[in-house]
Amino acid sequence: MKHKHLVITLGAIITSALLLLNSCRKINEATELGGGLIPPVDNIHTFDTTMDVEAYNQLFTAQDDSSRSNYGSPQVLGYISNDPLFGTTDARMFFELKPTNYPFTFANLPDSLRLDSVVLILESAGIWGDTMVPQTVRVYEMDLANEFRVDTSYLIRQNNFTYSHQLGSKTFLPAALNDSVSARGDSNTVNQLRIRLDDSFGNRFLHYDTTTANNPFTTDSAFRTKFRGFAIQAEAGGNALMRFNLTGANTKLAFYYQYDKRTAAEPNNVDSAVAYFNFKDYNTYFSSGSASANAVTRNIAGTPYQTAVSGTTPDNEVFIQNTPGSYARIKIPGLATLGNRVVHRAELIMEQIHQPVYDSIFPPKYLFLDAYDPAVSTQYNRFIPYDFTFDVQGNPALGALGVAPLDQKNPAGENIKVWKFNISRYIQNVVNQREQALDLRLYAPYYIFGYYKPTQAAVSSLQRVTVNATAGEGRVRLYGGNTTAPSTSPQRMRLRIVYSKL
Known part of the structure; x- marks a missing residue:
């Protein structure tokens, strides 16, 4: 009988607890x-x-926005052309790719090398926007007059760099960046944007002779007197921003070439090779590291966004x-x-x-x-x-x-x-x-x-x-x-x- 009363008491306690819990949720x-x-x-x-x-829309300005790009984070590239609320966005990348060590040499003497192709490769890290609208990106060589420093973090909202010499371009669907491609000497060809550059640019590097005075492959400072870096921008018409890892293993400048291995026994012997220039992070290479910048420009003219940030009353x-x-x-x-x-x-x-x-x-x-x-x-x-x-x-x-x-x-x-x-x-x-x-x-x-x-x-x-x-x-x-x-x-x-x- 005592057990029966105990069961009834416990049941009453549990029921009361459930009712109490339920009432607390109301x-x-x-x-x-x-x-x-x-x-x-x-x-x-x-x-x-x-x-x-009360909520008030306001724009960040150059005076109160000091955000700067960081090479360790993904850089954005692309053009947003069709956002009816917020307008257009133009994102551009600037960076250096360099030989890992100095002095640097290709596989043989410069006068015995023959270029197959030179390709700029960027490691894709994702996409934001419409991946099925084609993007056209153009690669330029930055002017030597640019002040482009490895020890400087550049403002995201500013683009003060100059460039006019186009090296190459490519039109593609952003959705295709995760497709695999076949590339000589590259075992990992997934998540890459590959842009073939002009042969004259590749031959210029291939035929530098490290035995001459002030050759660009002797020291980093000498290299920067001949090449200041790449500028990449997208044309209007796209509708996505693409992320790329500068420090990723798949970001590099690839020189595909042939070199002379002829001997008396093998007079027609030539071989193929590939040499890579990479992004050298500042924490490892310090003064000989690679400079970078990521510039993003907005145009909100004529949009509801512009109207909203122009008022002074609660929005x-x-x-x-x-x-x-x-x-x-x-x-x-x-x-x-x-x-x-x-x-x-x-x-x-x-x-x-x-x-x-x-x-x-x-x-x-x-x-x-x-x-x-x-x-x-x-x-x-x-x-x-x-x-x-x-x-x-x-x-x-x-x-x-x-x-x-x-x-x-x-x-x-x-x-x-x-x-x-x-x-x-x-x-x-x-x-x-x-x-x-x-x-x-x-x-x-x-x-x-x-x-x-x-x-x-x-x-x-x-x-x-x-x-x-x-x-x-x-x-x-x-x-x-x-x-x-x-x-x-x-x-x-x-x-x-x-x-x-x-």
């Missing part, structure tokens, strides 16, 4: 401030509040574009007057505006949220206090903040991306009046510098964090605050707070 995101009282749980009343925000649509691009300054007017309470969850929620066809061609990338703090340098912003953290390995906990989008459906049943930035600890410190209510900044940076302050008493330190893998790629149009009629705009940008009163 939080209504759409509830407005002051409503949504949930039945009491352990004498604690839990509320669900939505606060309105109902927010346009976010990767470096060099734009940001939204976000204000939460009611936050400073929010009374003291226990914040269980605070999320800044933003939803993508569905754009048929182009949502699949130009999918958005990671977004980032930080805070504008007038107390710090105007060149940098401040990471969200308390909610932006680093893990035990020292890596930024971007996922915990909410930089990656969620796949959801809008009221019409269409697939969209939704971001939910978790800023619970920051909001808790604001309502406790231990932190001031700051304006926020939403953008899609390649990388950022910001001031990091993990706790109330800690001293802020300047940190560099990479958010997106490259510059140029990624753009999205979001719903803004829609302050004119927030109650009729369920997809508006909003701050949702789940809290309990003290």
Whole structure:
């Protein structure tokens, strides 16, 4: 009999626990401030509040965008010609390929060598955009007058290099970059863009004689007096940006040639060979390393994007574009007057505006949220206090903040991306009046510098964090605050707070 009562008691406990758990989930995101009282749980009343925000579109300028290219990250090349919202994008690559060691020689004396072909090979690392629209890329030799230095990181939004001597070109489908091709002397020919260059360019290098004074193959400084590097650009008409790894094993300049092996016994003996010039990274080769730059130019004339960033009133649509691009300054007017309470969850929620066809061609990338703090340098912003953290390995906990989008459906049943930035600890410190209510900044940076302050008493330190893998790629149009009629705009940008009163 005692066992029977025990079973009944345990069953009642389990049933009560399930009912209690179910009741705790009944939080209504759409509830407005002051409503949504949930039945009491352990004498604690839990509320669900939505606060309105104001969003202002703004462009980064040369004065506040110092993003620079880094040879260790994929470089972007291509032309976006047909983006009805954001306009055109022109991405160009500049880099040097060099002999690994000096002095360098080909397999035989220069006057006994015969060129078969010279090919520029780039290691493909992915594509963003429409892969089925043909791209035409042209390879140029940079003018010797260019100041192109291995110890300099160049601004992404600037292109001050000159070039006019075309060495070769190729028209292709970006989708075909992952096809395998057959190449002499190359065992790995997948994920390559191969562009044959003019034979005169190859013969020029093939016939340099290392025995003469000031020959370009004797030292790196001598080599740079004869060749300053490549400039590659895409023609208008394409609709994709292609990523390439400069430091990849498949990025190289290949000289395919024949050389003389004749002897008295074999008077007609010739052999084939291939020699490679590679990208030499600065960390390994220092002053004799390869210089590089990646320039991205936007043209937003006549687009909804241009109209949005030109206004001064709160925007109902927010346009976010990767470096060099734009940001939204976000204000939460009611936050400073929010009374003291226990914040269980605070999320800044933003939803993508569905754009048929182009949502699949130009999918958005990671977004980032930080805070504008007038107390710090105007060149940098401040990471969200308390909610932006680093893990035990020292890596930024971007996922915990909410930089990656969620796949959801809008009221019409269409697939969209939704971001939910978790800023619970920051909001808790604001309502406790231990932190001031700051304006926020939403953008899609390649990388950022910001001031990091993990706790109330800690001293802020300047940190560099990479958010997106490259510059140029990624753009999205979001719903803004829609302050004119927030109650009729369920997809508006909003701050949702789940809290309990003290």
